[in-house]
Amino acid sequence: GIFTRNLAELAQTGPSSAYTRFLTTQANSLWIHARSPDNRFAVTWSGPPTPGNAGAQASALDAFNAAISALNVNAHPAPETALP
Numbered sequence: 047g048i049f050t051r052n053l054a055e056l057a058q059t060g061p062s063s064a065y066t067r068f069l070t071t072q073a074n075s076l077w078i079h080a081r082s083p084d085n086r087f088a089v090t091w092s093g094p095p096t097p098g099n100a101g102a103q104a105s106a107l108d109a110f111n112a113a114i115s116a117l118n119v120n121a122h123p124a125p126e127t128a129l130p
Contacts, residue, residue, distance in 0.1 A: 050072055051108040051111070051112055054115040054116055057069070057115070058115070060119075062116075065116055066119075069115075070113045072113065073110050073113035075091050076109050077110075080106075081095055082097070086102075086103065087103055089102045091109070
């Protein structure tokens, strides 16, 4: 949720395998353990899948977006810039 979204912002400052590993682990756990058959996500990411609410769905999206963002940063790091 909020933590993963903000950690992804921190990860944007430079590639970090630790951030990427953490964020992808969270997203994978959410997808594997907390997803119901109708693709709703539980509040507890370790499962079991239970009917979630709008907040749980928003947090799940934050986690997925954060993992994707971290993977993109590590795949395409920003070029180094030097100040004059």
